[in-house]
Amino acid sequence: MHPSSHPLRAGRCSALLAFGLLAASANVLAEDKAGAQPEPSERGRYLVNTAGCHDCHTPFKDGPNGPEPDMTRMLSGHPEGLVMPEAPVLPDGPWKMVAAGTNTAYSGGWGVSFTANLTPDLETGLGKWTVDDFKNTIRTGRHLGRGRPILPPMPIPVYNNFTDADLEAIYAYLRTIPPIRNRVPEPRPPAR
Incomplete structure (x- = not known):
């Protein structure tokens, strides 16, 4: 069995990828929100x-x-x-x-x-x-x-x-x- 096809390793990679995408999305949303709401x-x-x-x-x-x-x-x-x-x-x-x-x-x-x-x-x-x-x-x-x-x-x-x-x-x-x-x-x- 190929190491990346191991069910636990594949699940962990997917979770890390999902977490990374979620964190990147949060940063983009924060930047968009900051851009839409400038300091008074x-x-x-x-x-x-x-x-x-x-x-x-x-x-x-x-x-x-x-x-x-x-x-x-x-x-x-x-x-x-x-x-x-x-x-x-x-x-x-x-x-x-x-x-x-x-x-x-x-x-x-x-x-x-x-x-x-x-x-x-x-x-x-x-x-x-x-x-x-x-x-x-x-x-x-x-x-x-x-x-x-x-x-x-x-x-x-x-x-x-x-x-x-x-x-x-x-x-x-x-x-x-x-x-x-x-x-x-x-x-x-x-x-x-």
Whole structure:
């Protein structure tokens, strides 16, 4: 009788082969599951980068091809050193809003708004905010969920489509970026 055809040895080989296949399958499933469920901060990075957050909260600078986000000031909001003059008055017509060259200050019928510092700086950013403060701001369209209205062009009606898990992931990511001390001015009321 050939050694591999011995019933006990063949059974043991089959069991080892089955165990090996099962272990390999478990590793593949674990990798697939890990790939499908990224860390919240990684999901948050993806959401921030695809939801246009840098378009307004990262000041623009002049680049070789025109305005581009200044990633050295990533998500720090309107630069505190850039004092904006009175906004131009627009005549009645199709033009209803003007924006600063940094794309961080906007003027329209609501007054003048300045984009917030989203970095985790404790004094000038979101460093003292809780995840509930963050979610309530987006859900209510009010600062900290209870203060002044969040003004245009912040797309609160669009961002209200984020799930709680999405907002928690965005918050988790914002906690990982470098804090930048940058005190953003308060909004200005409409000119009368």
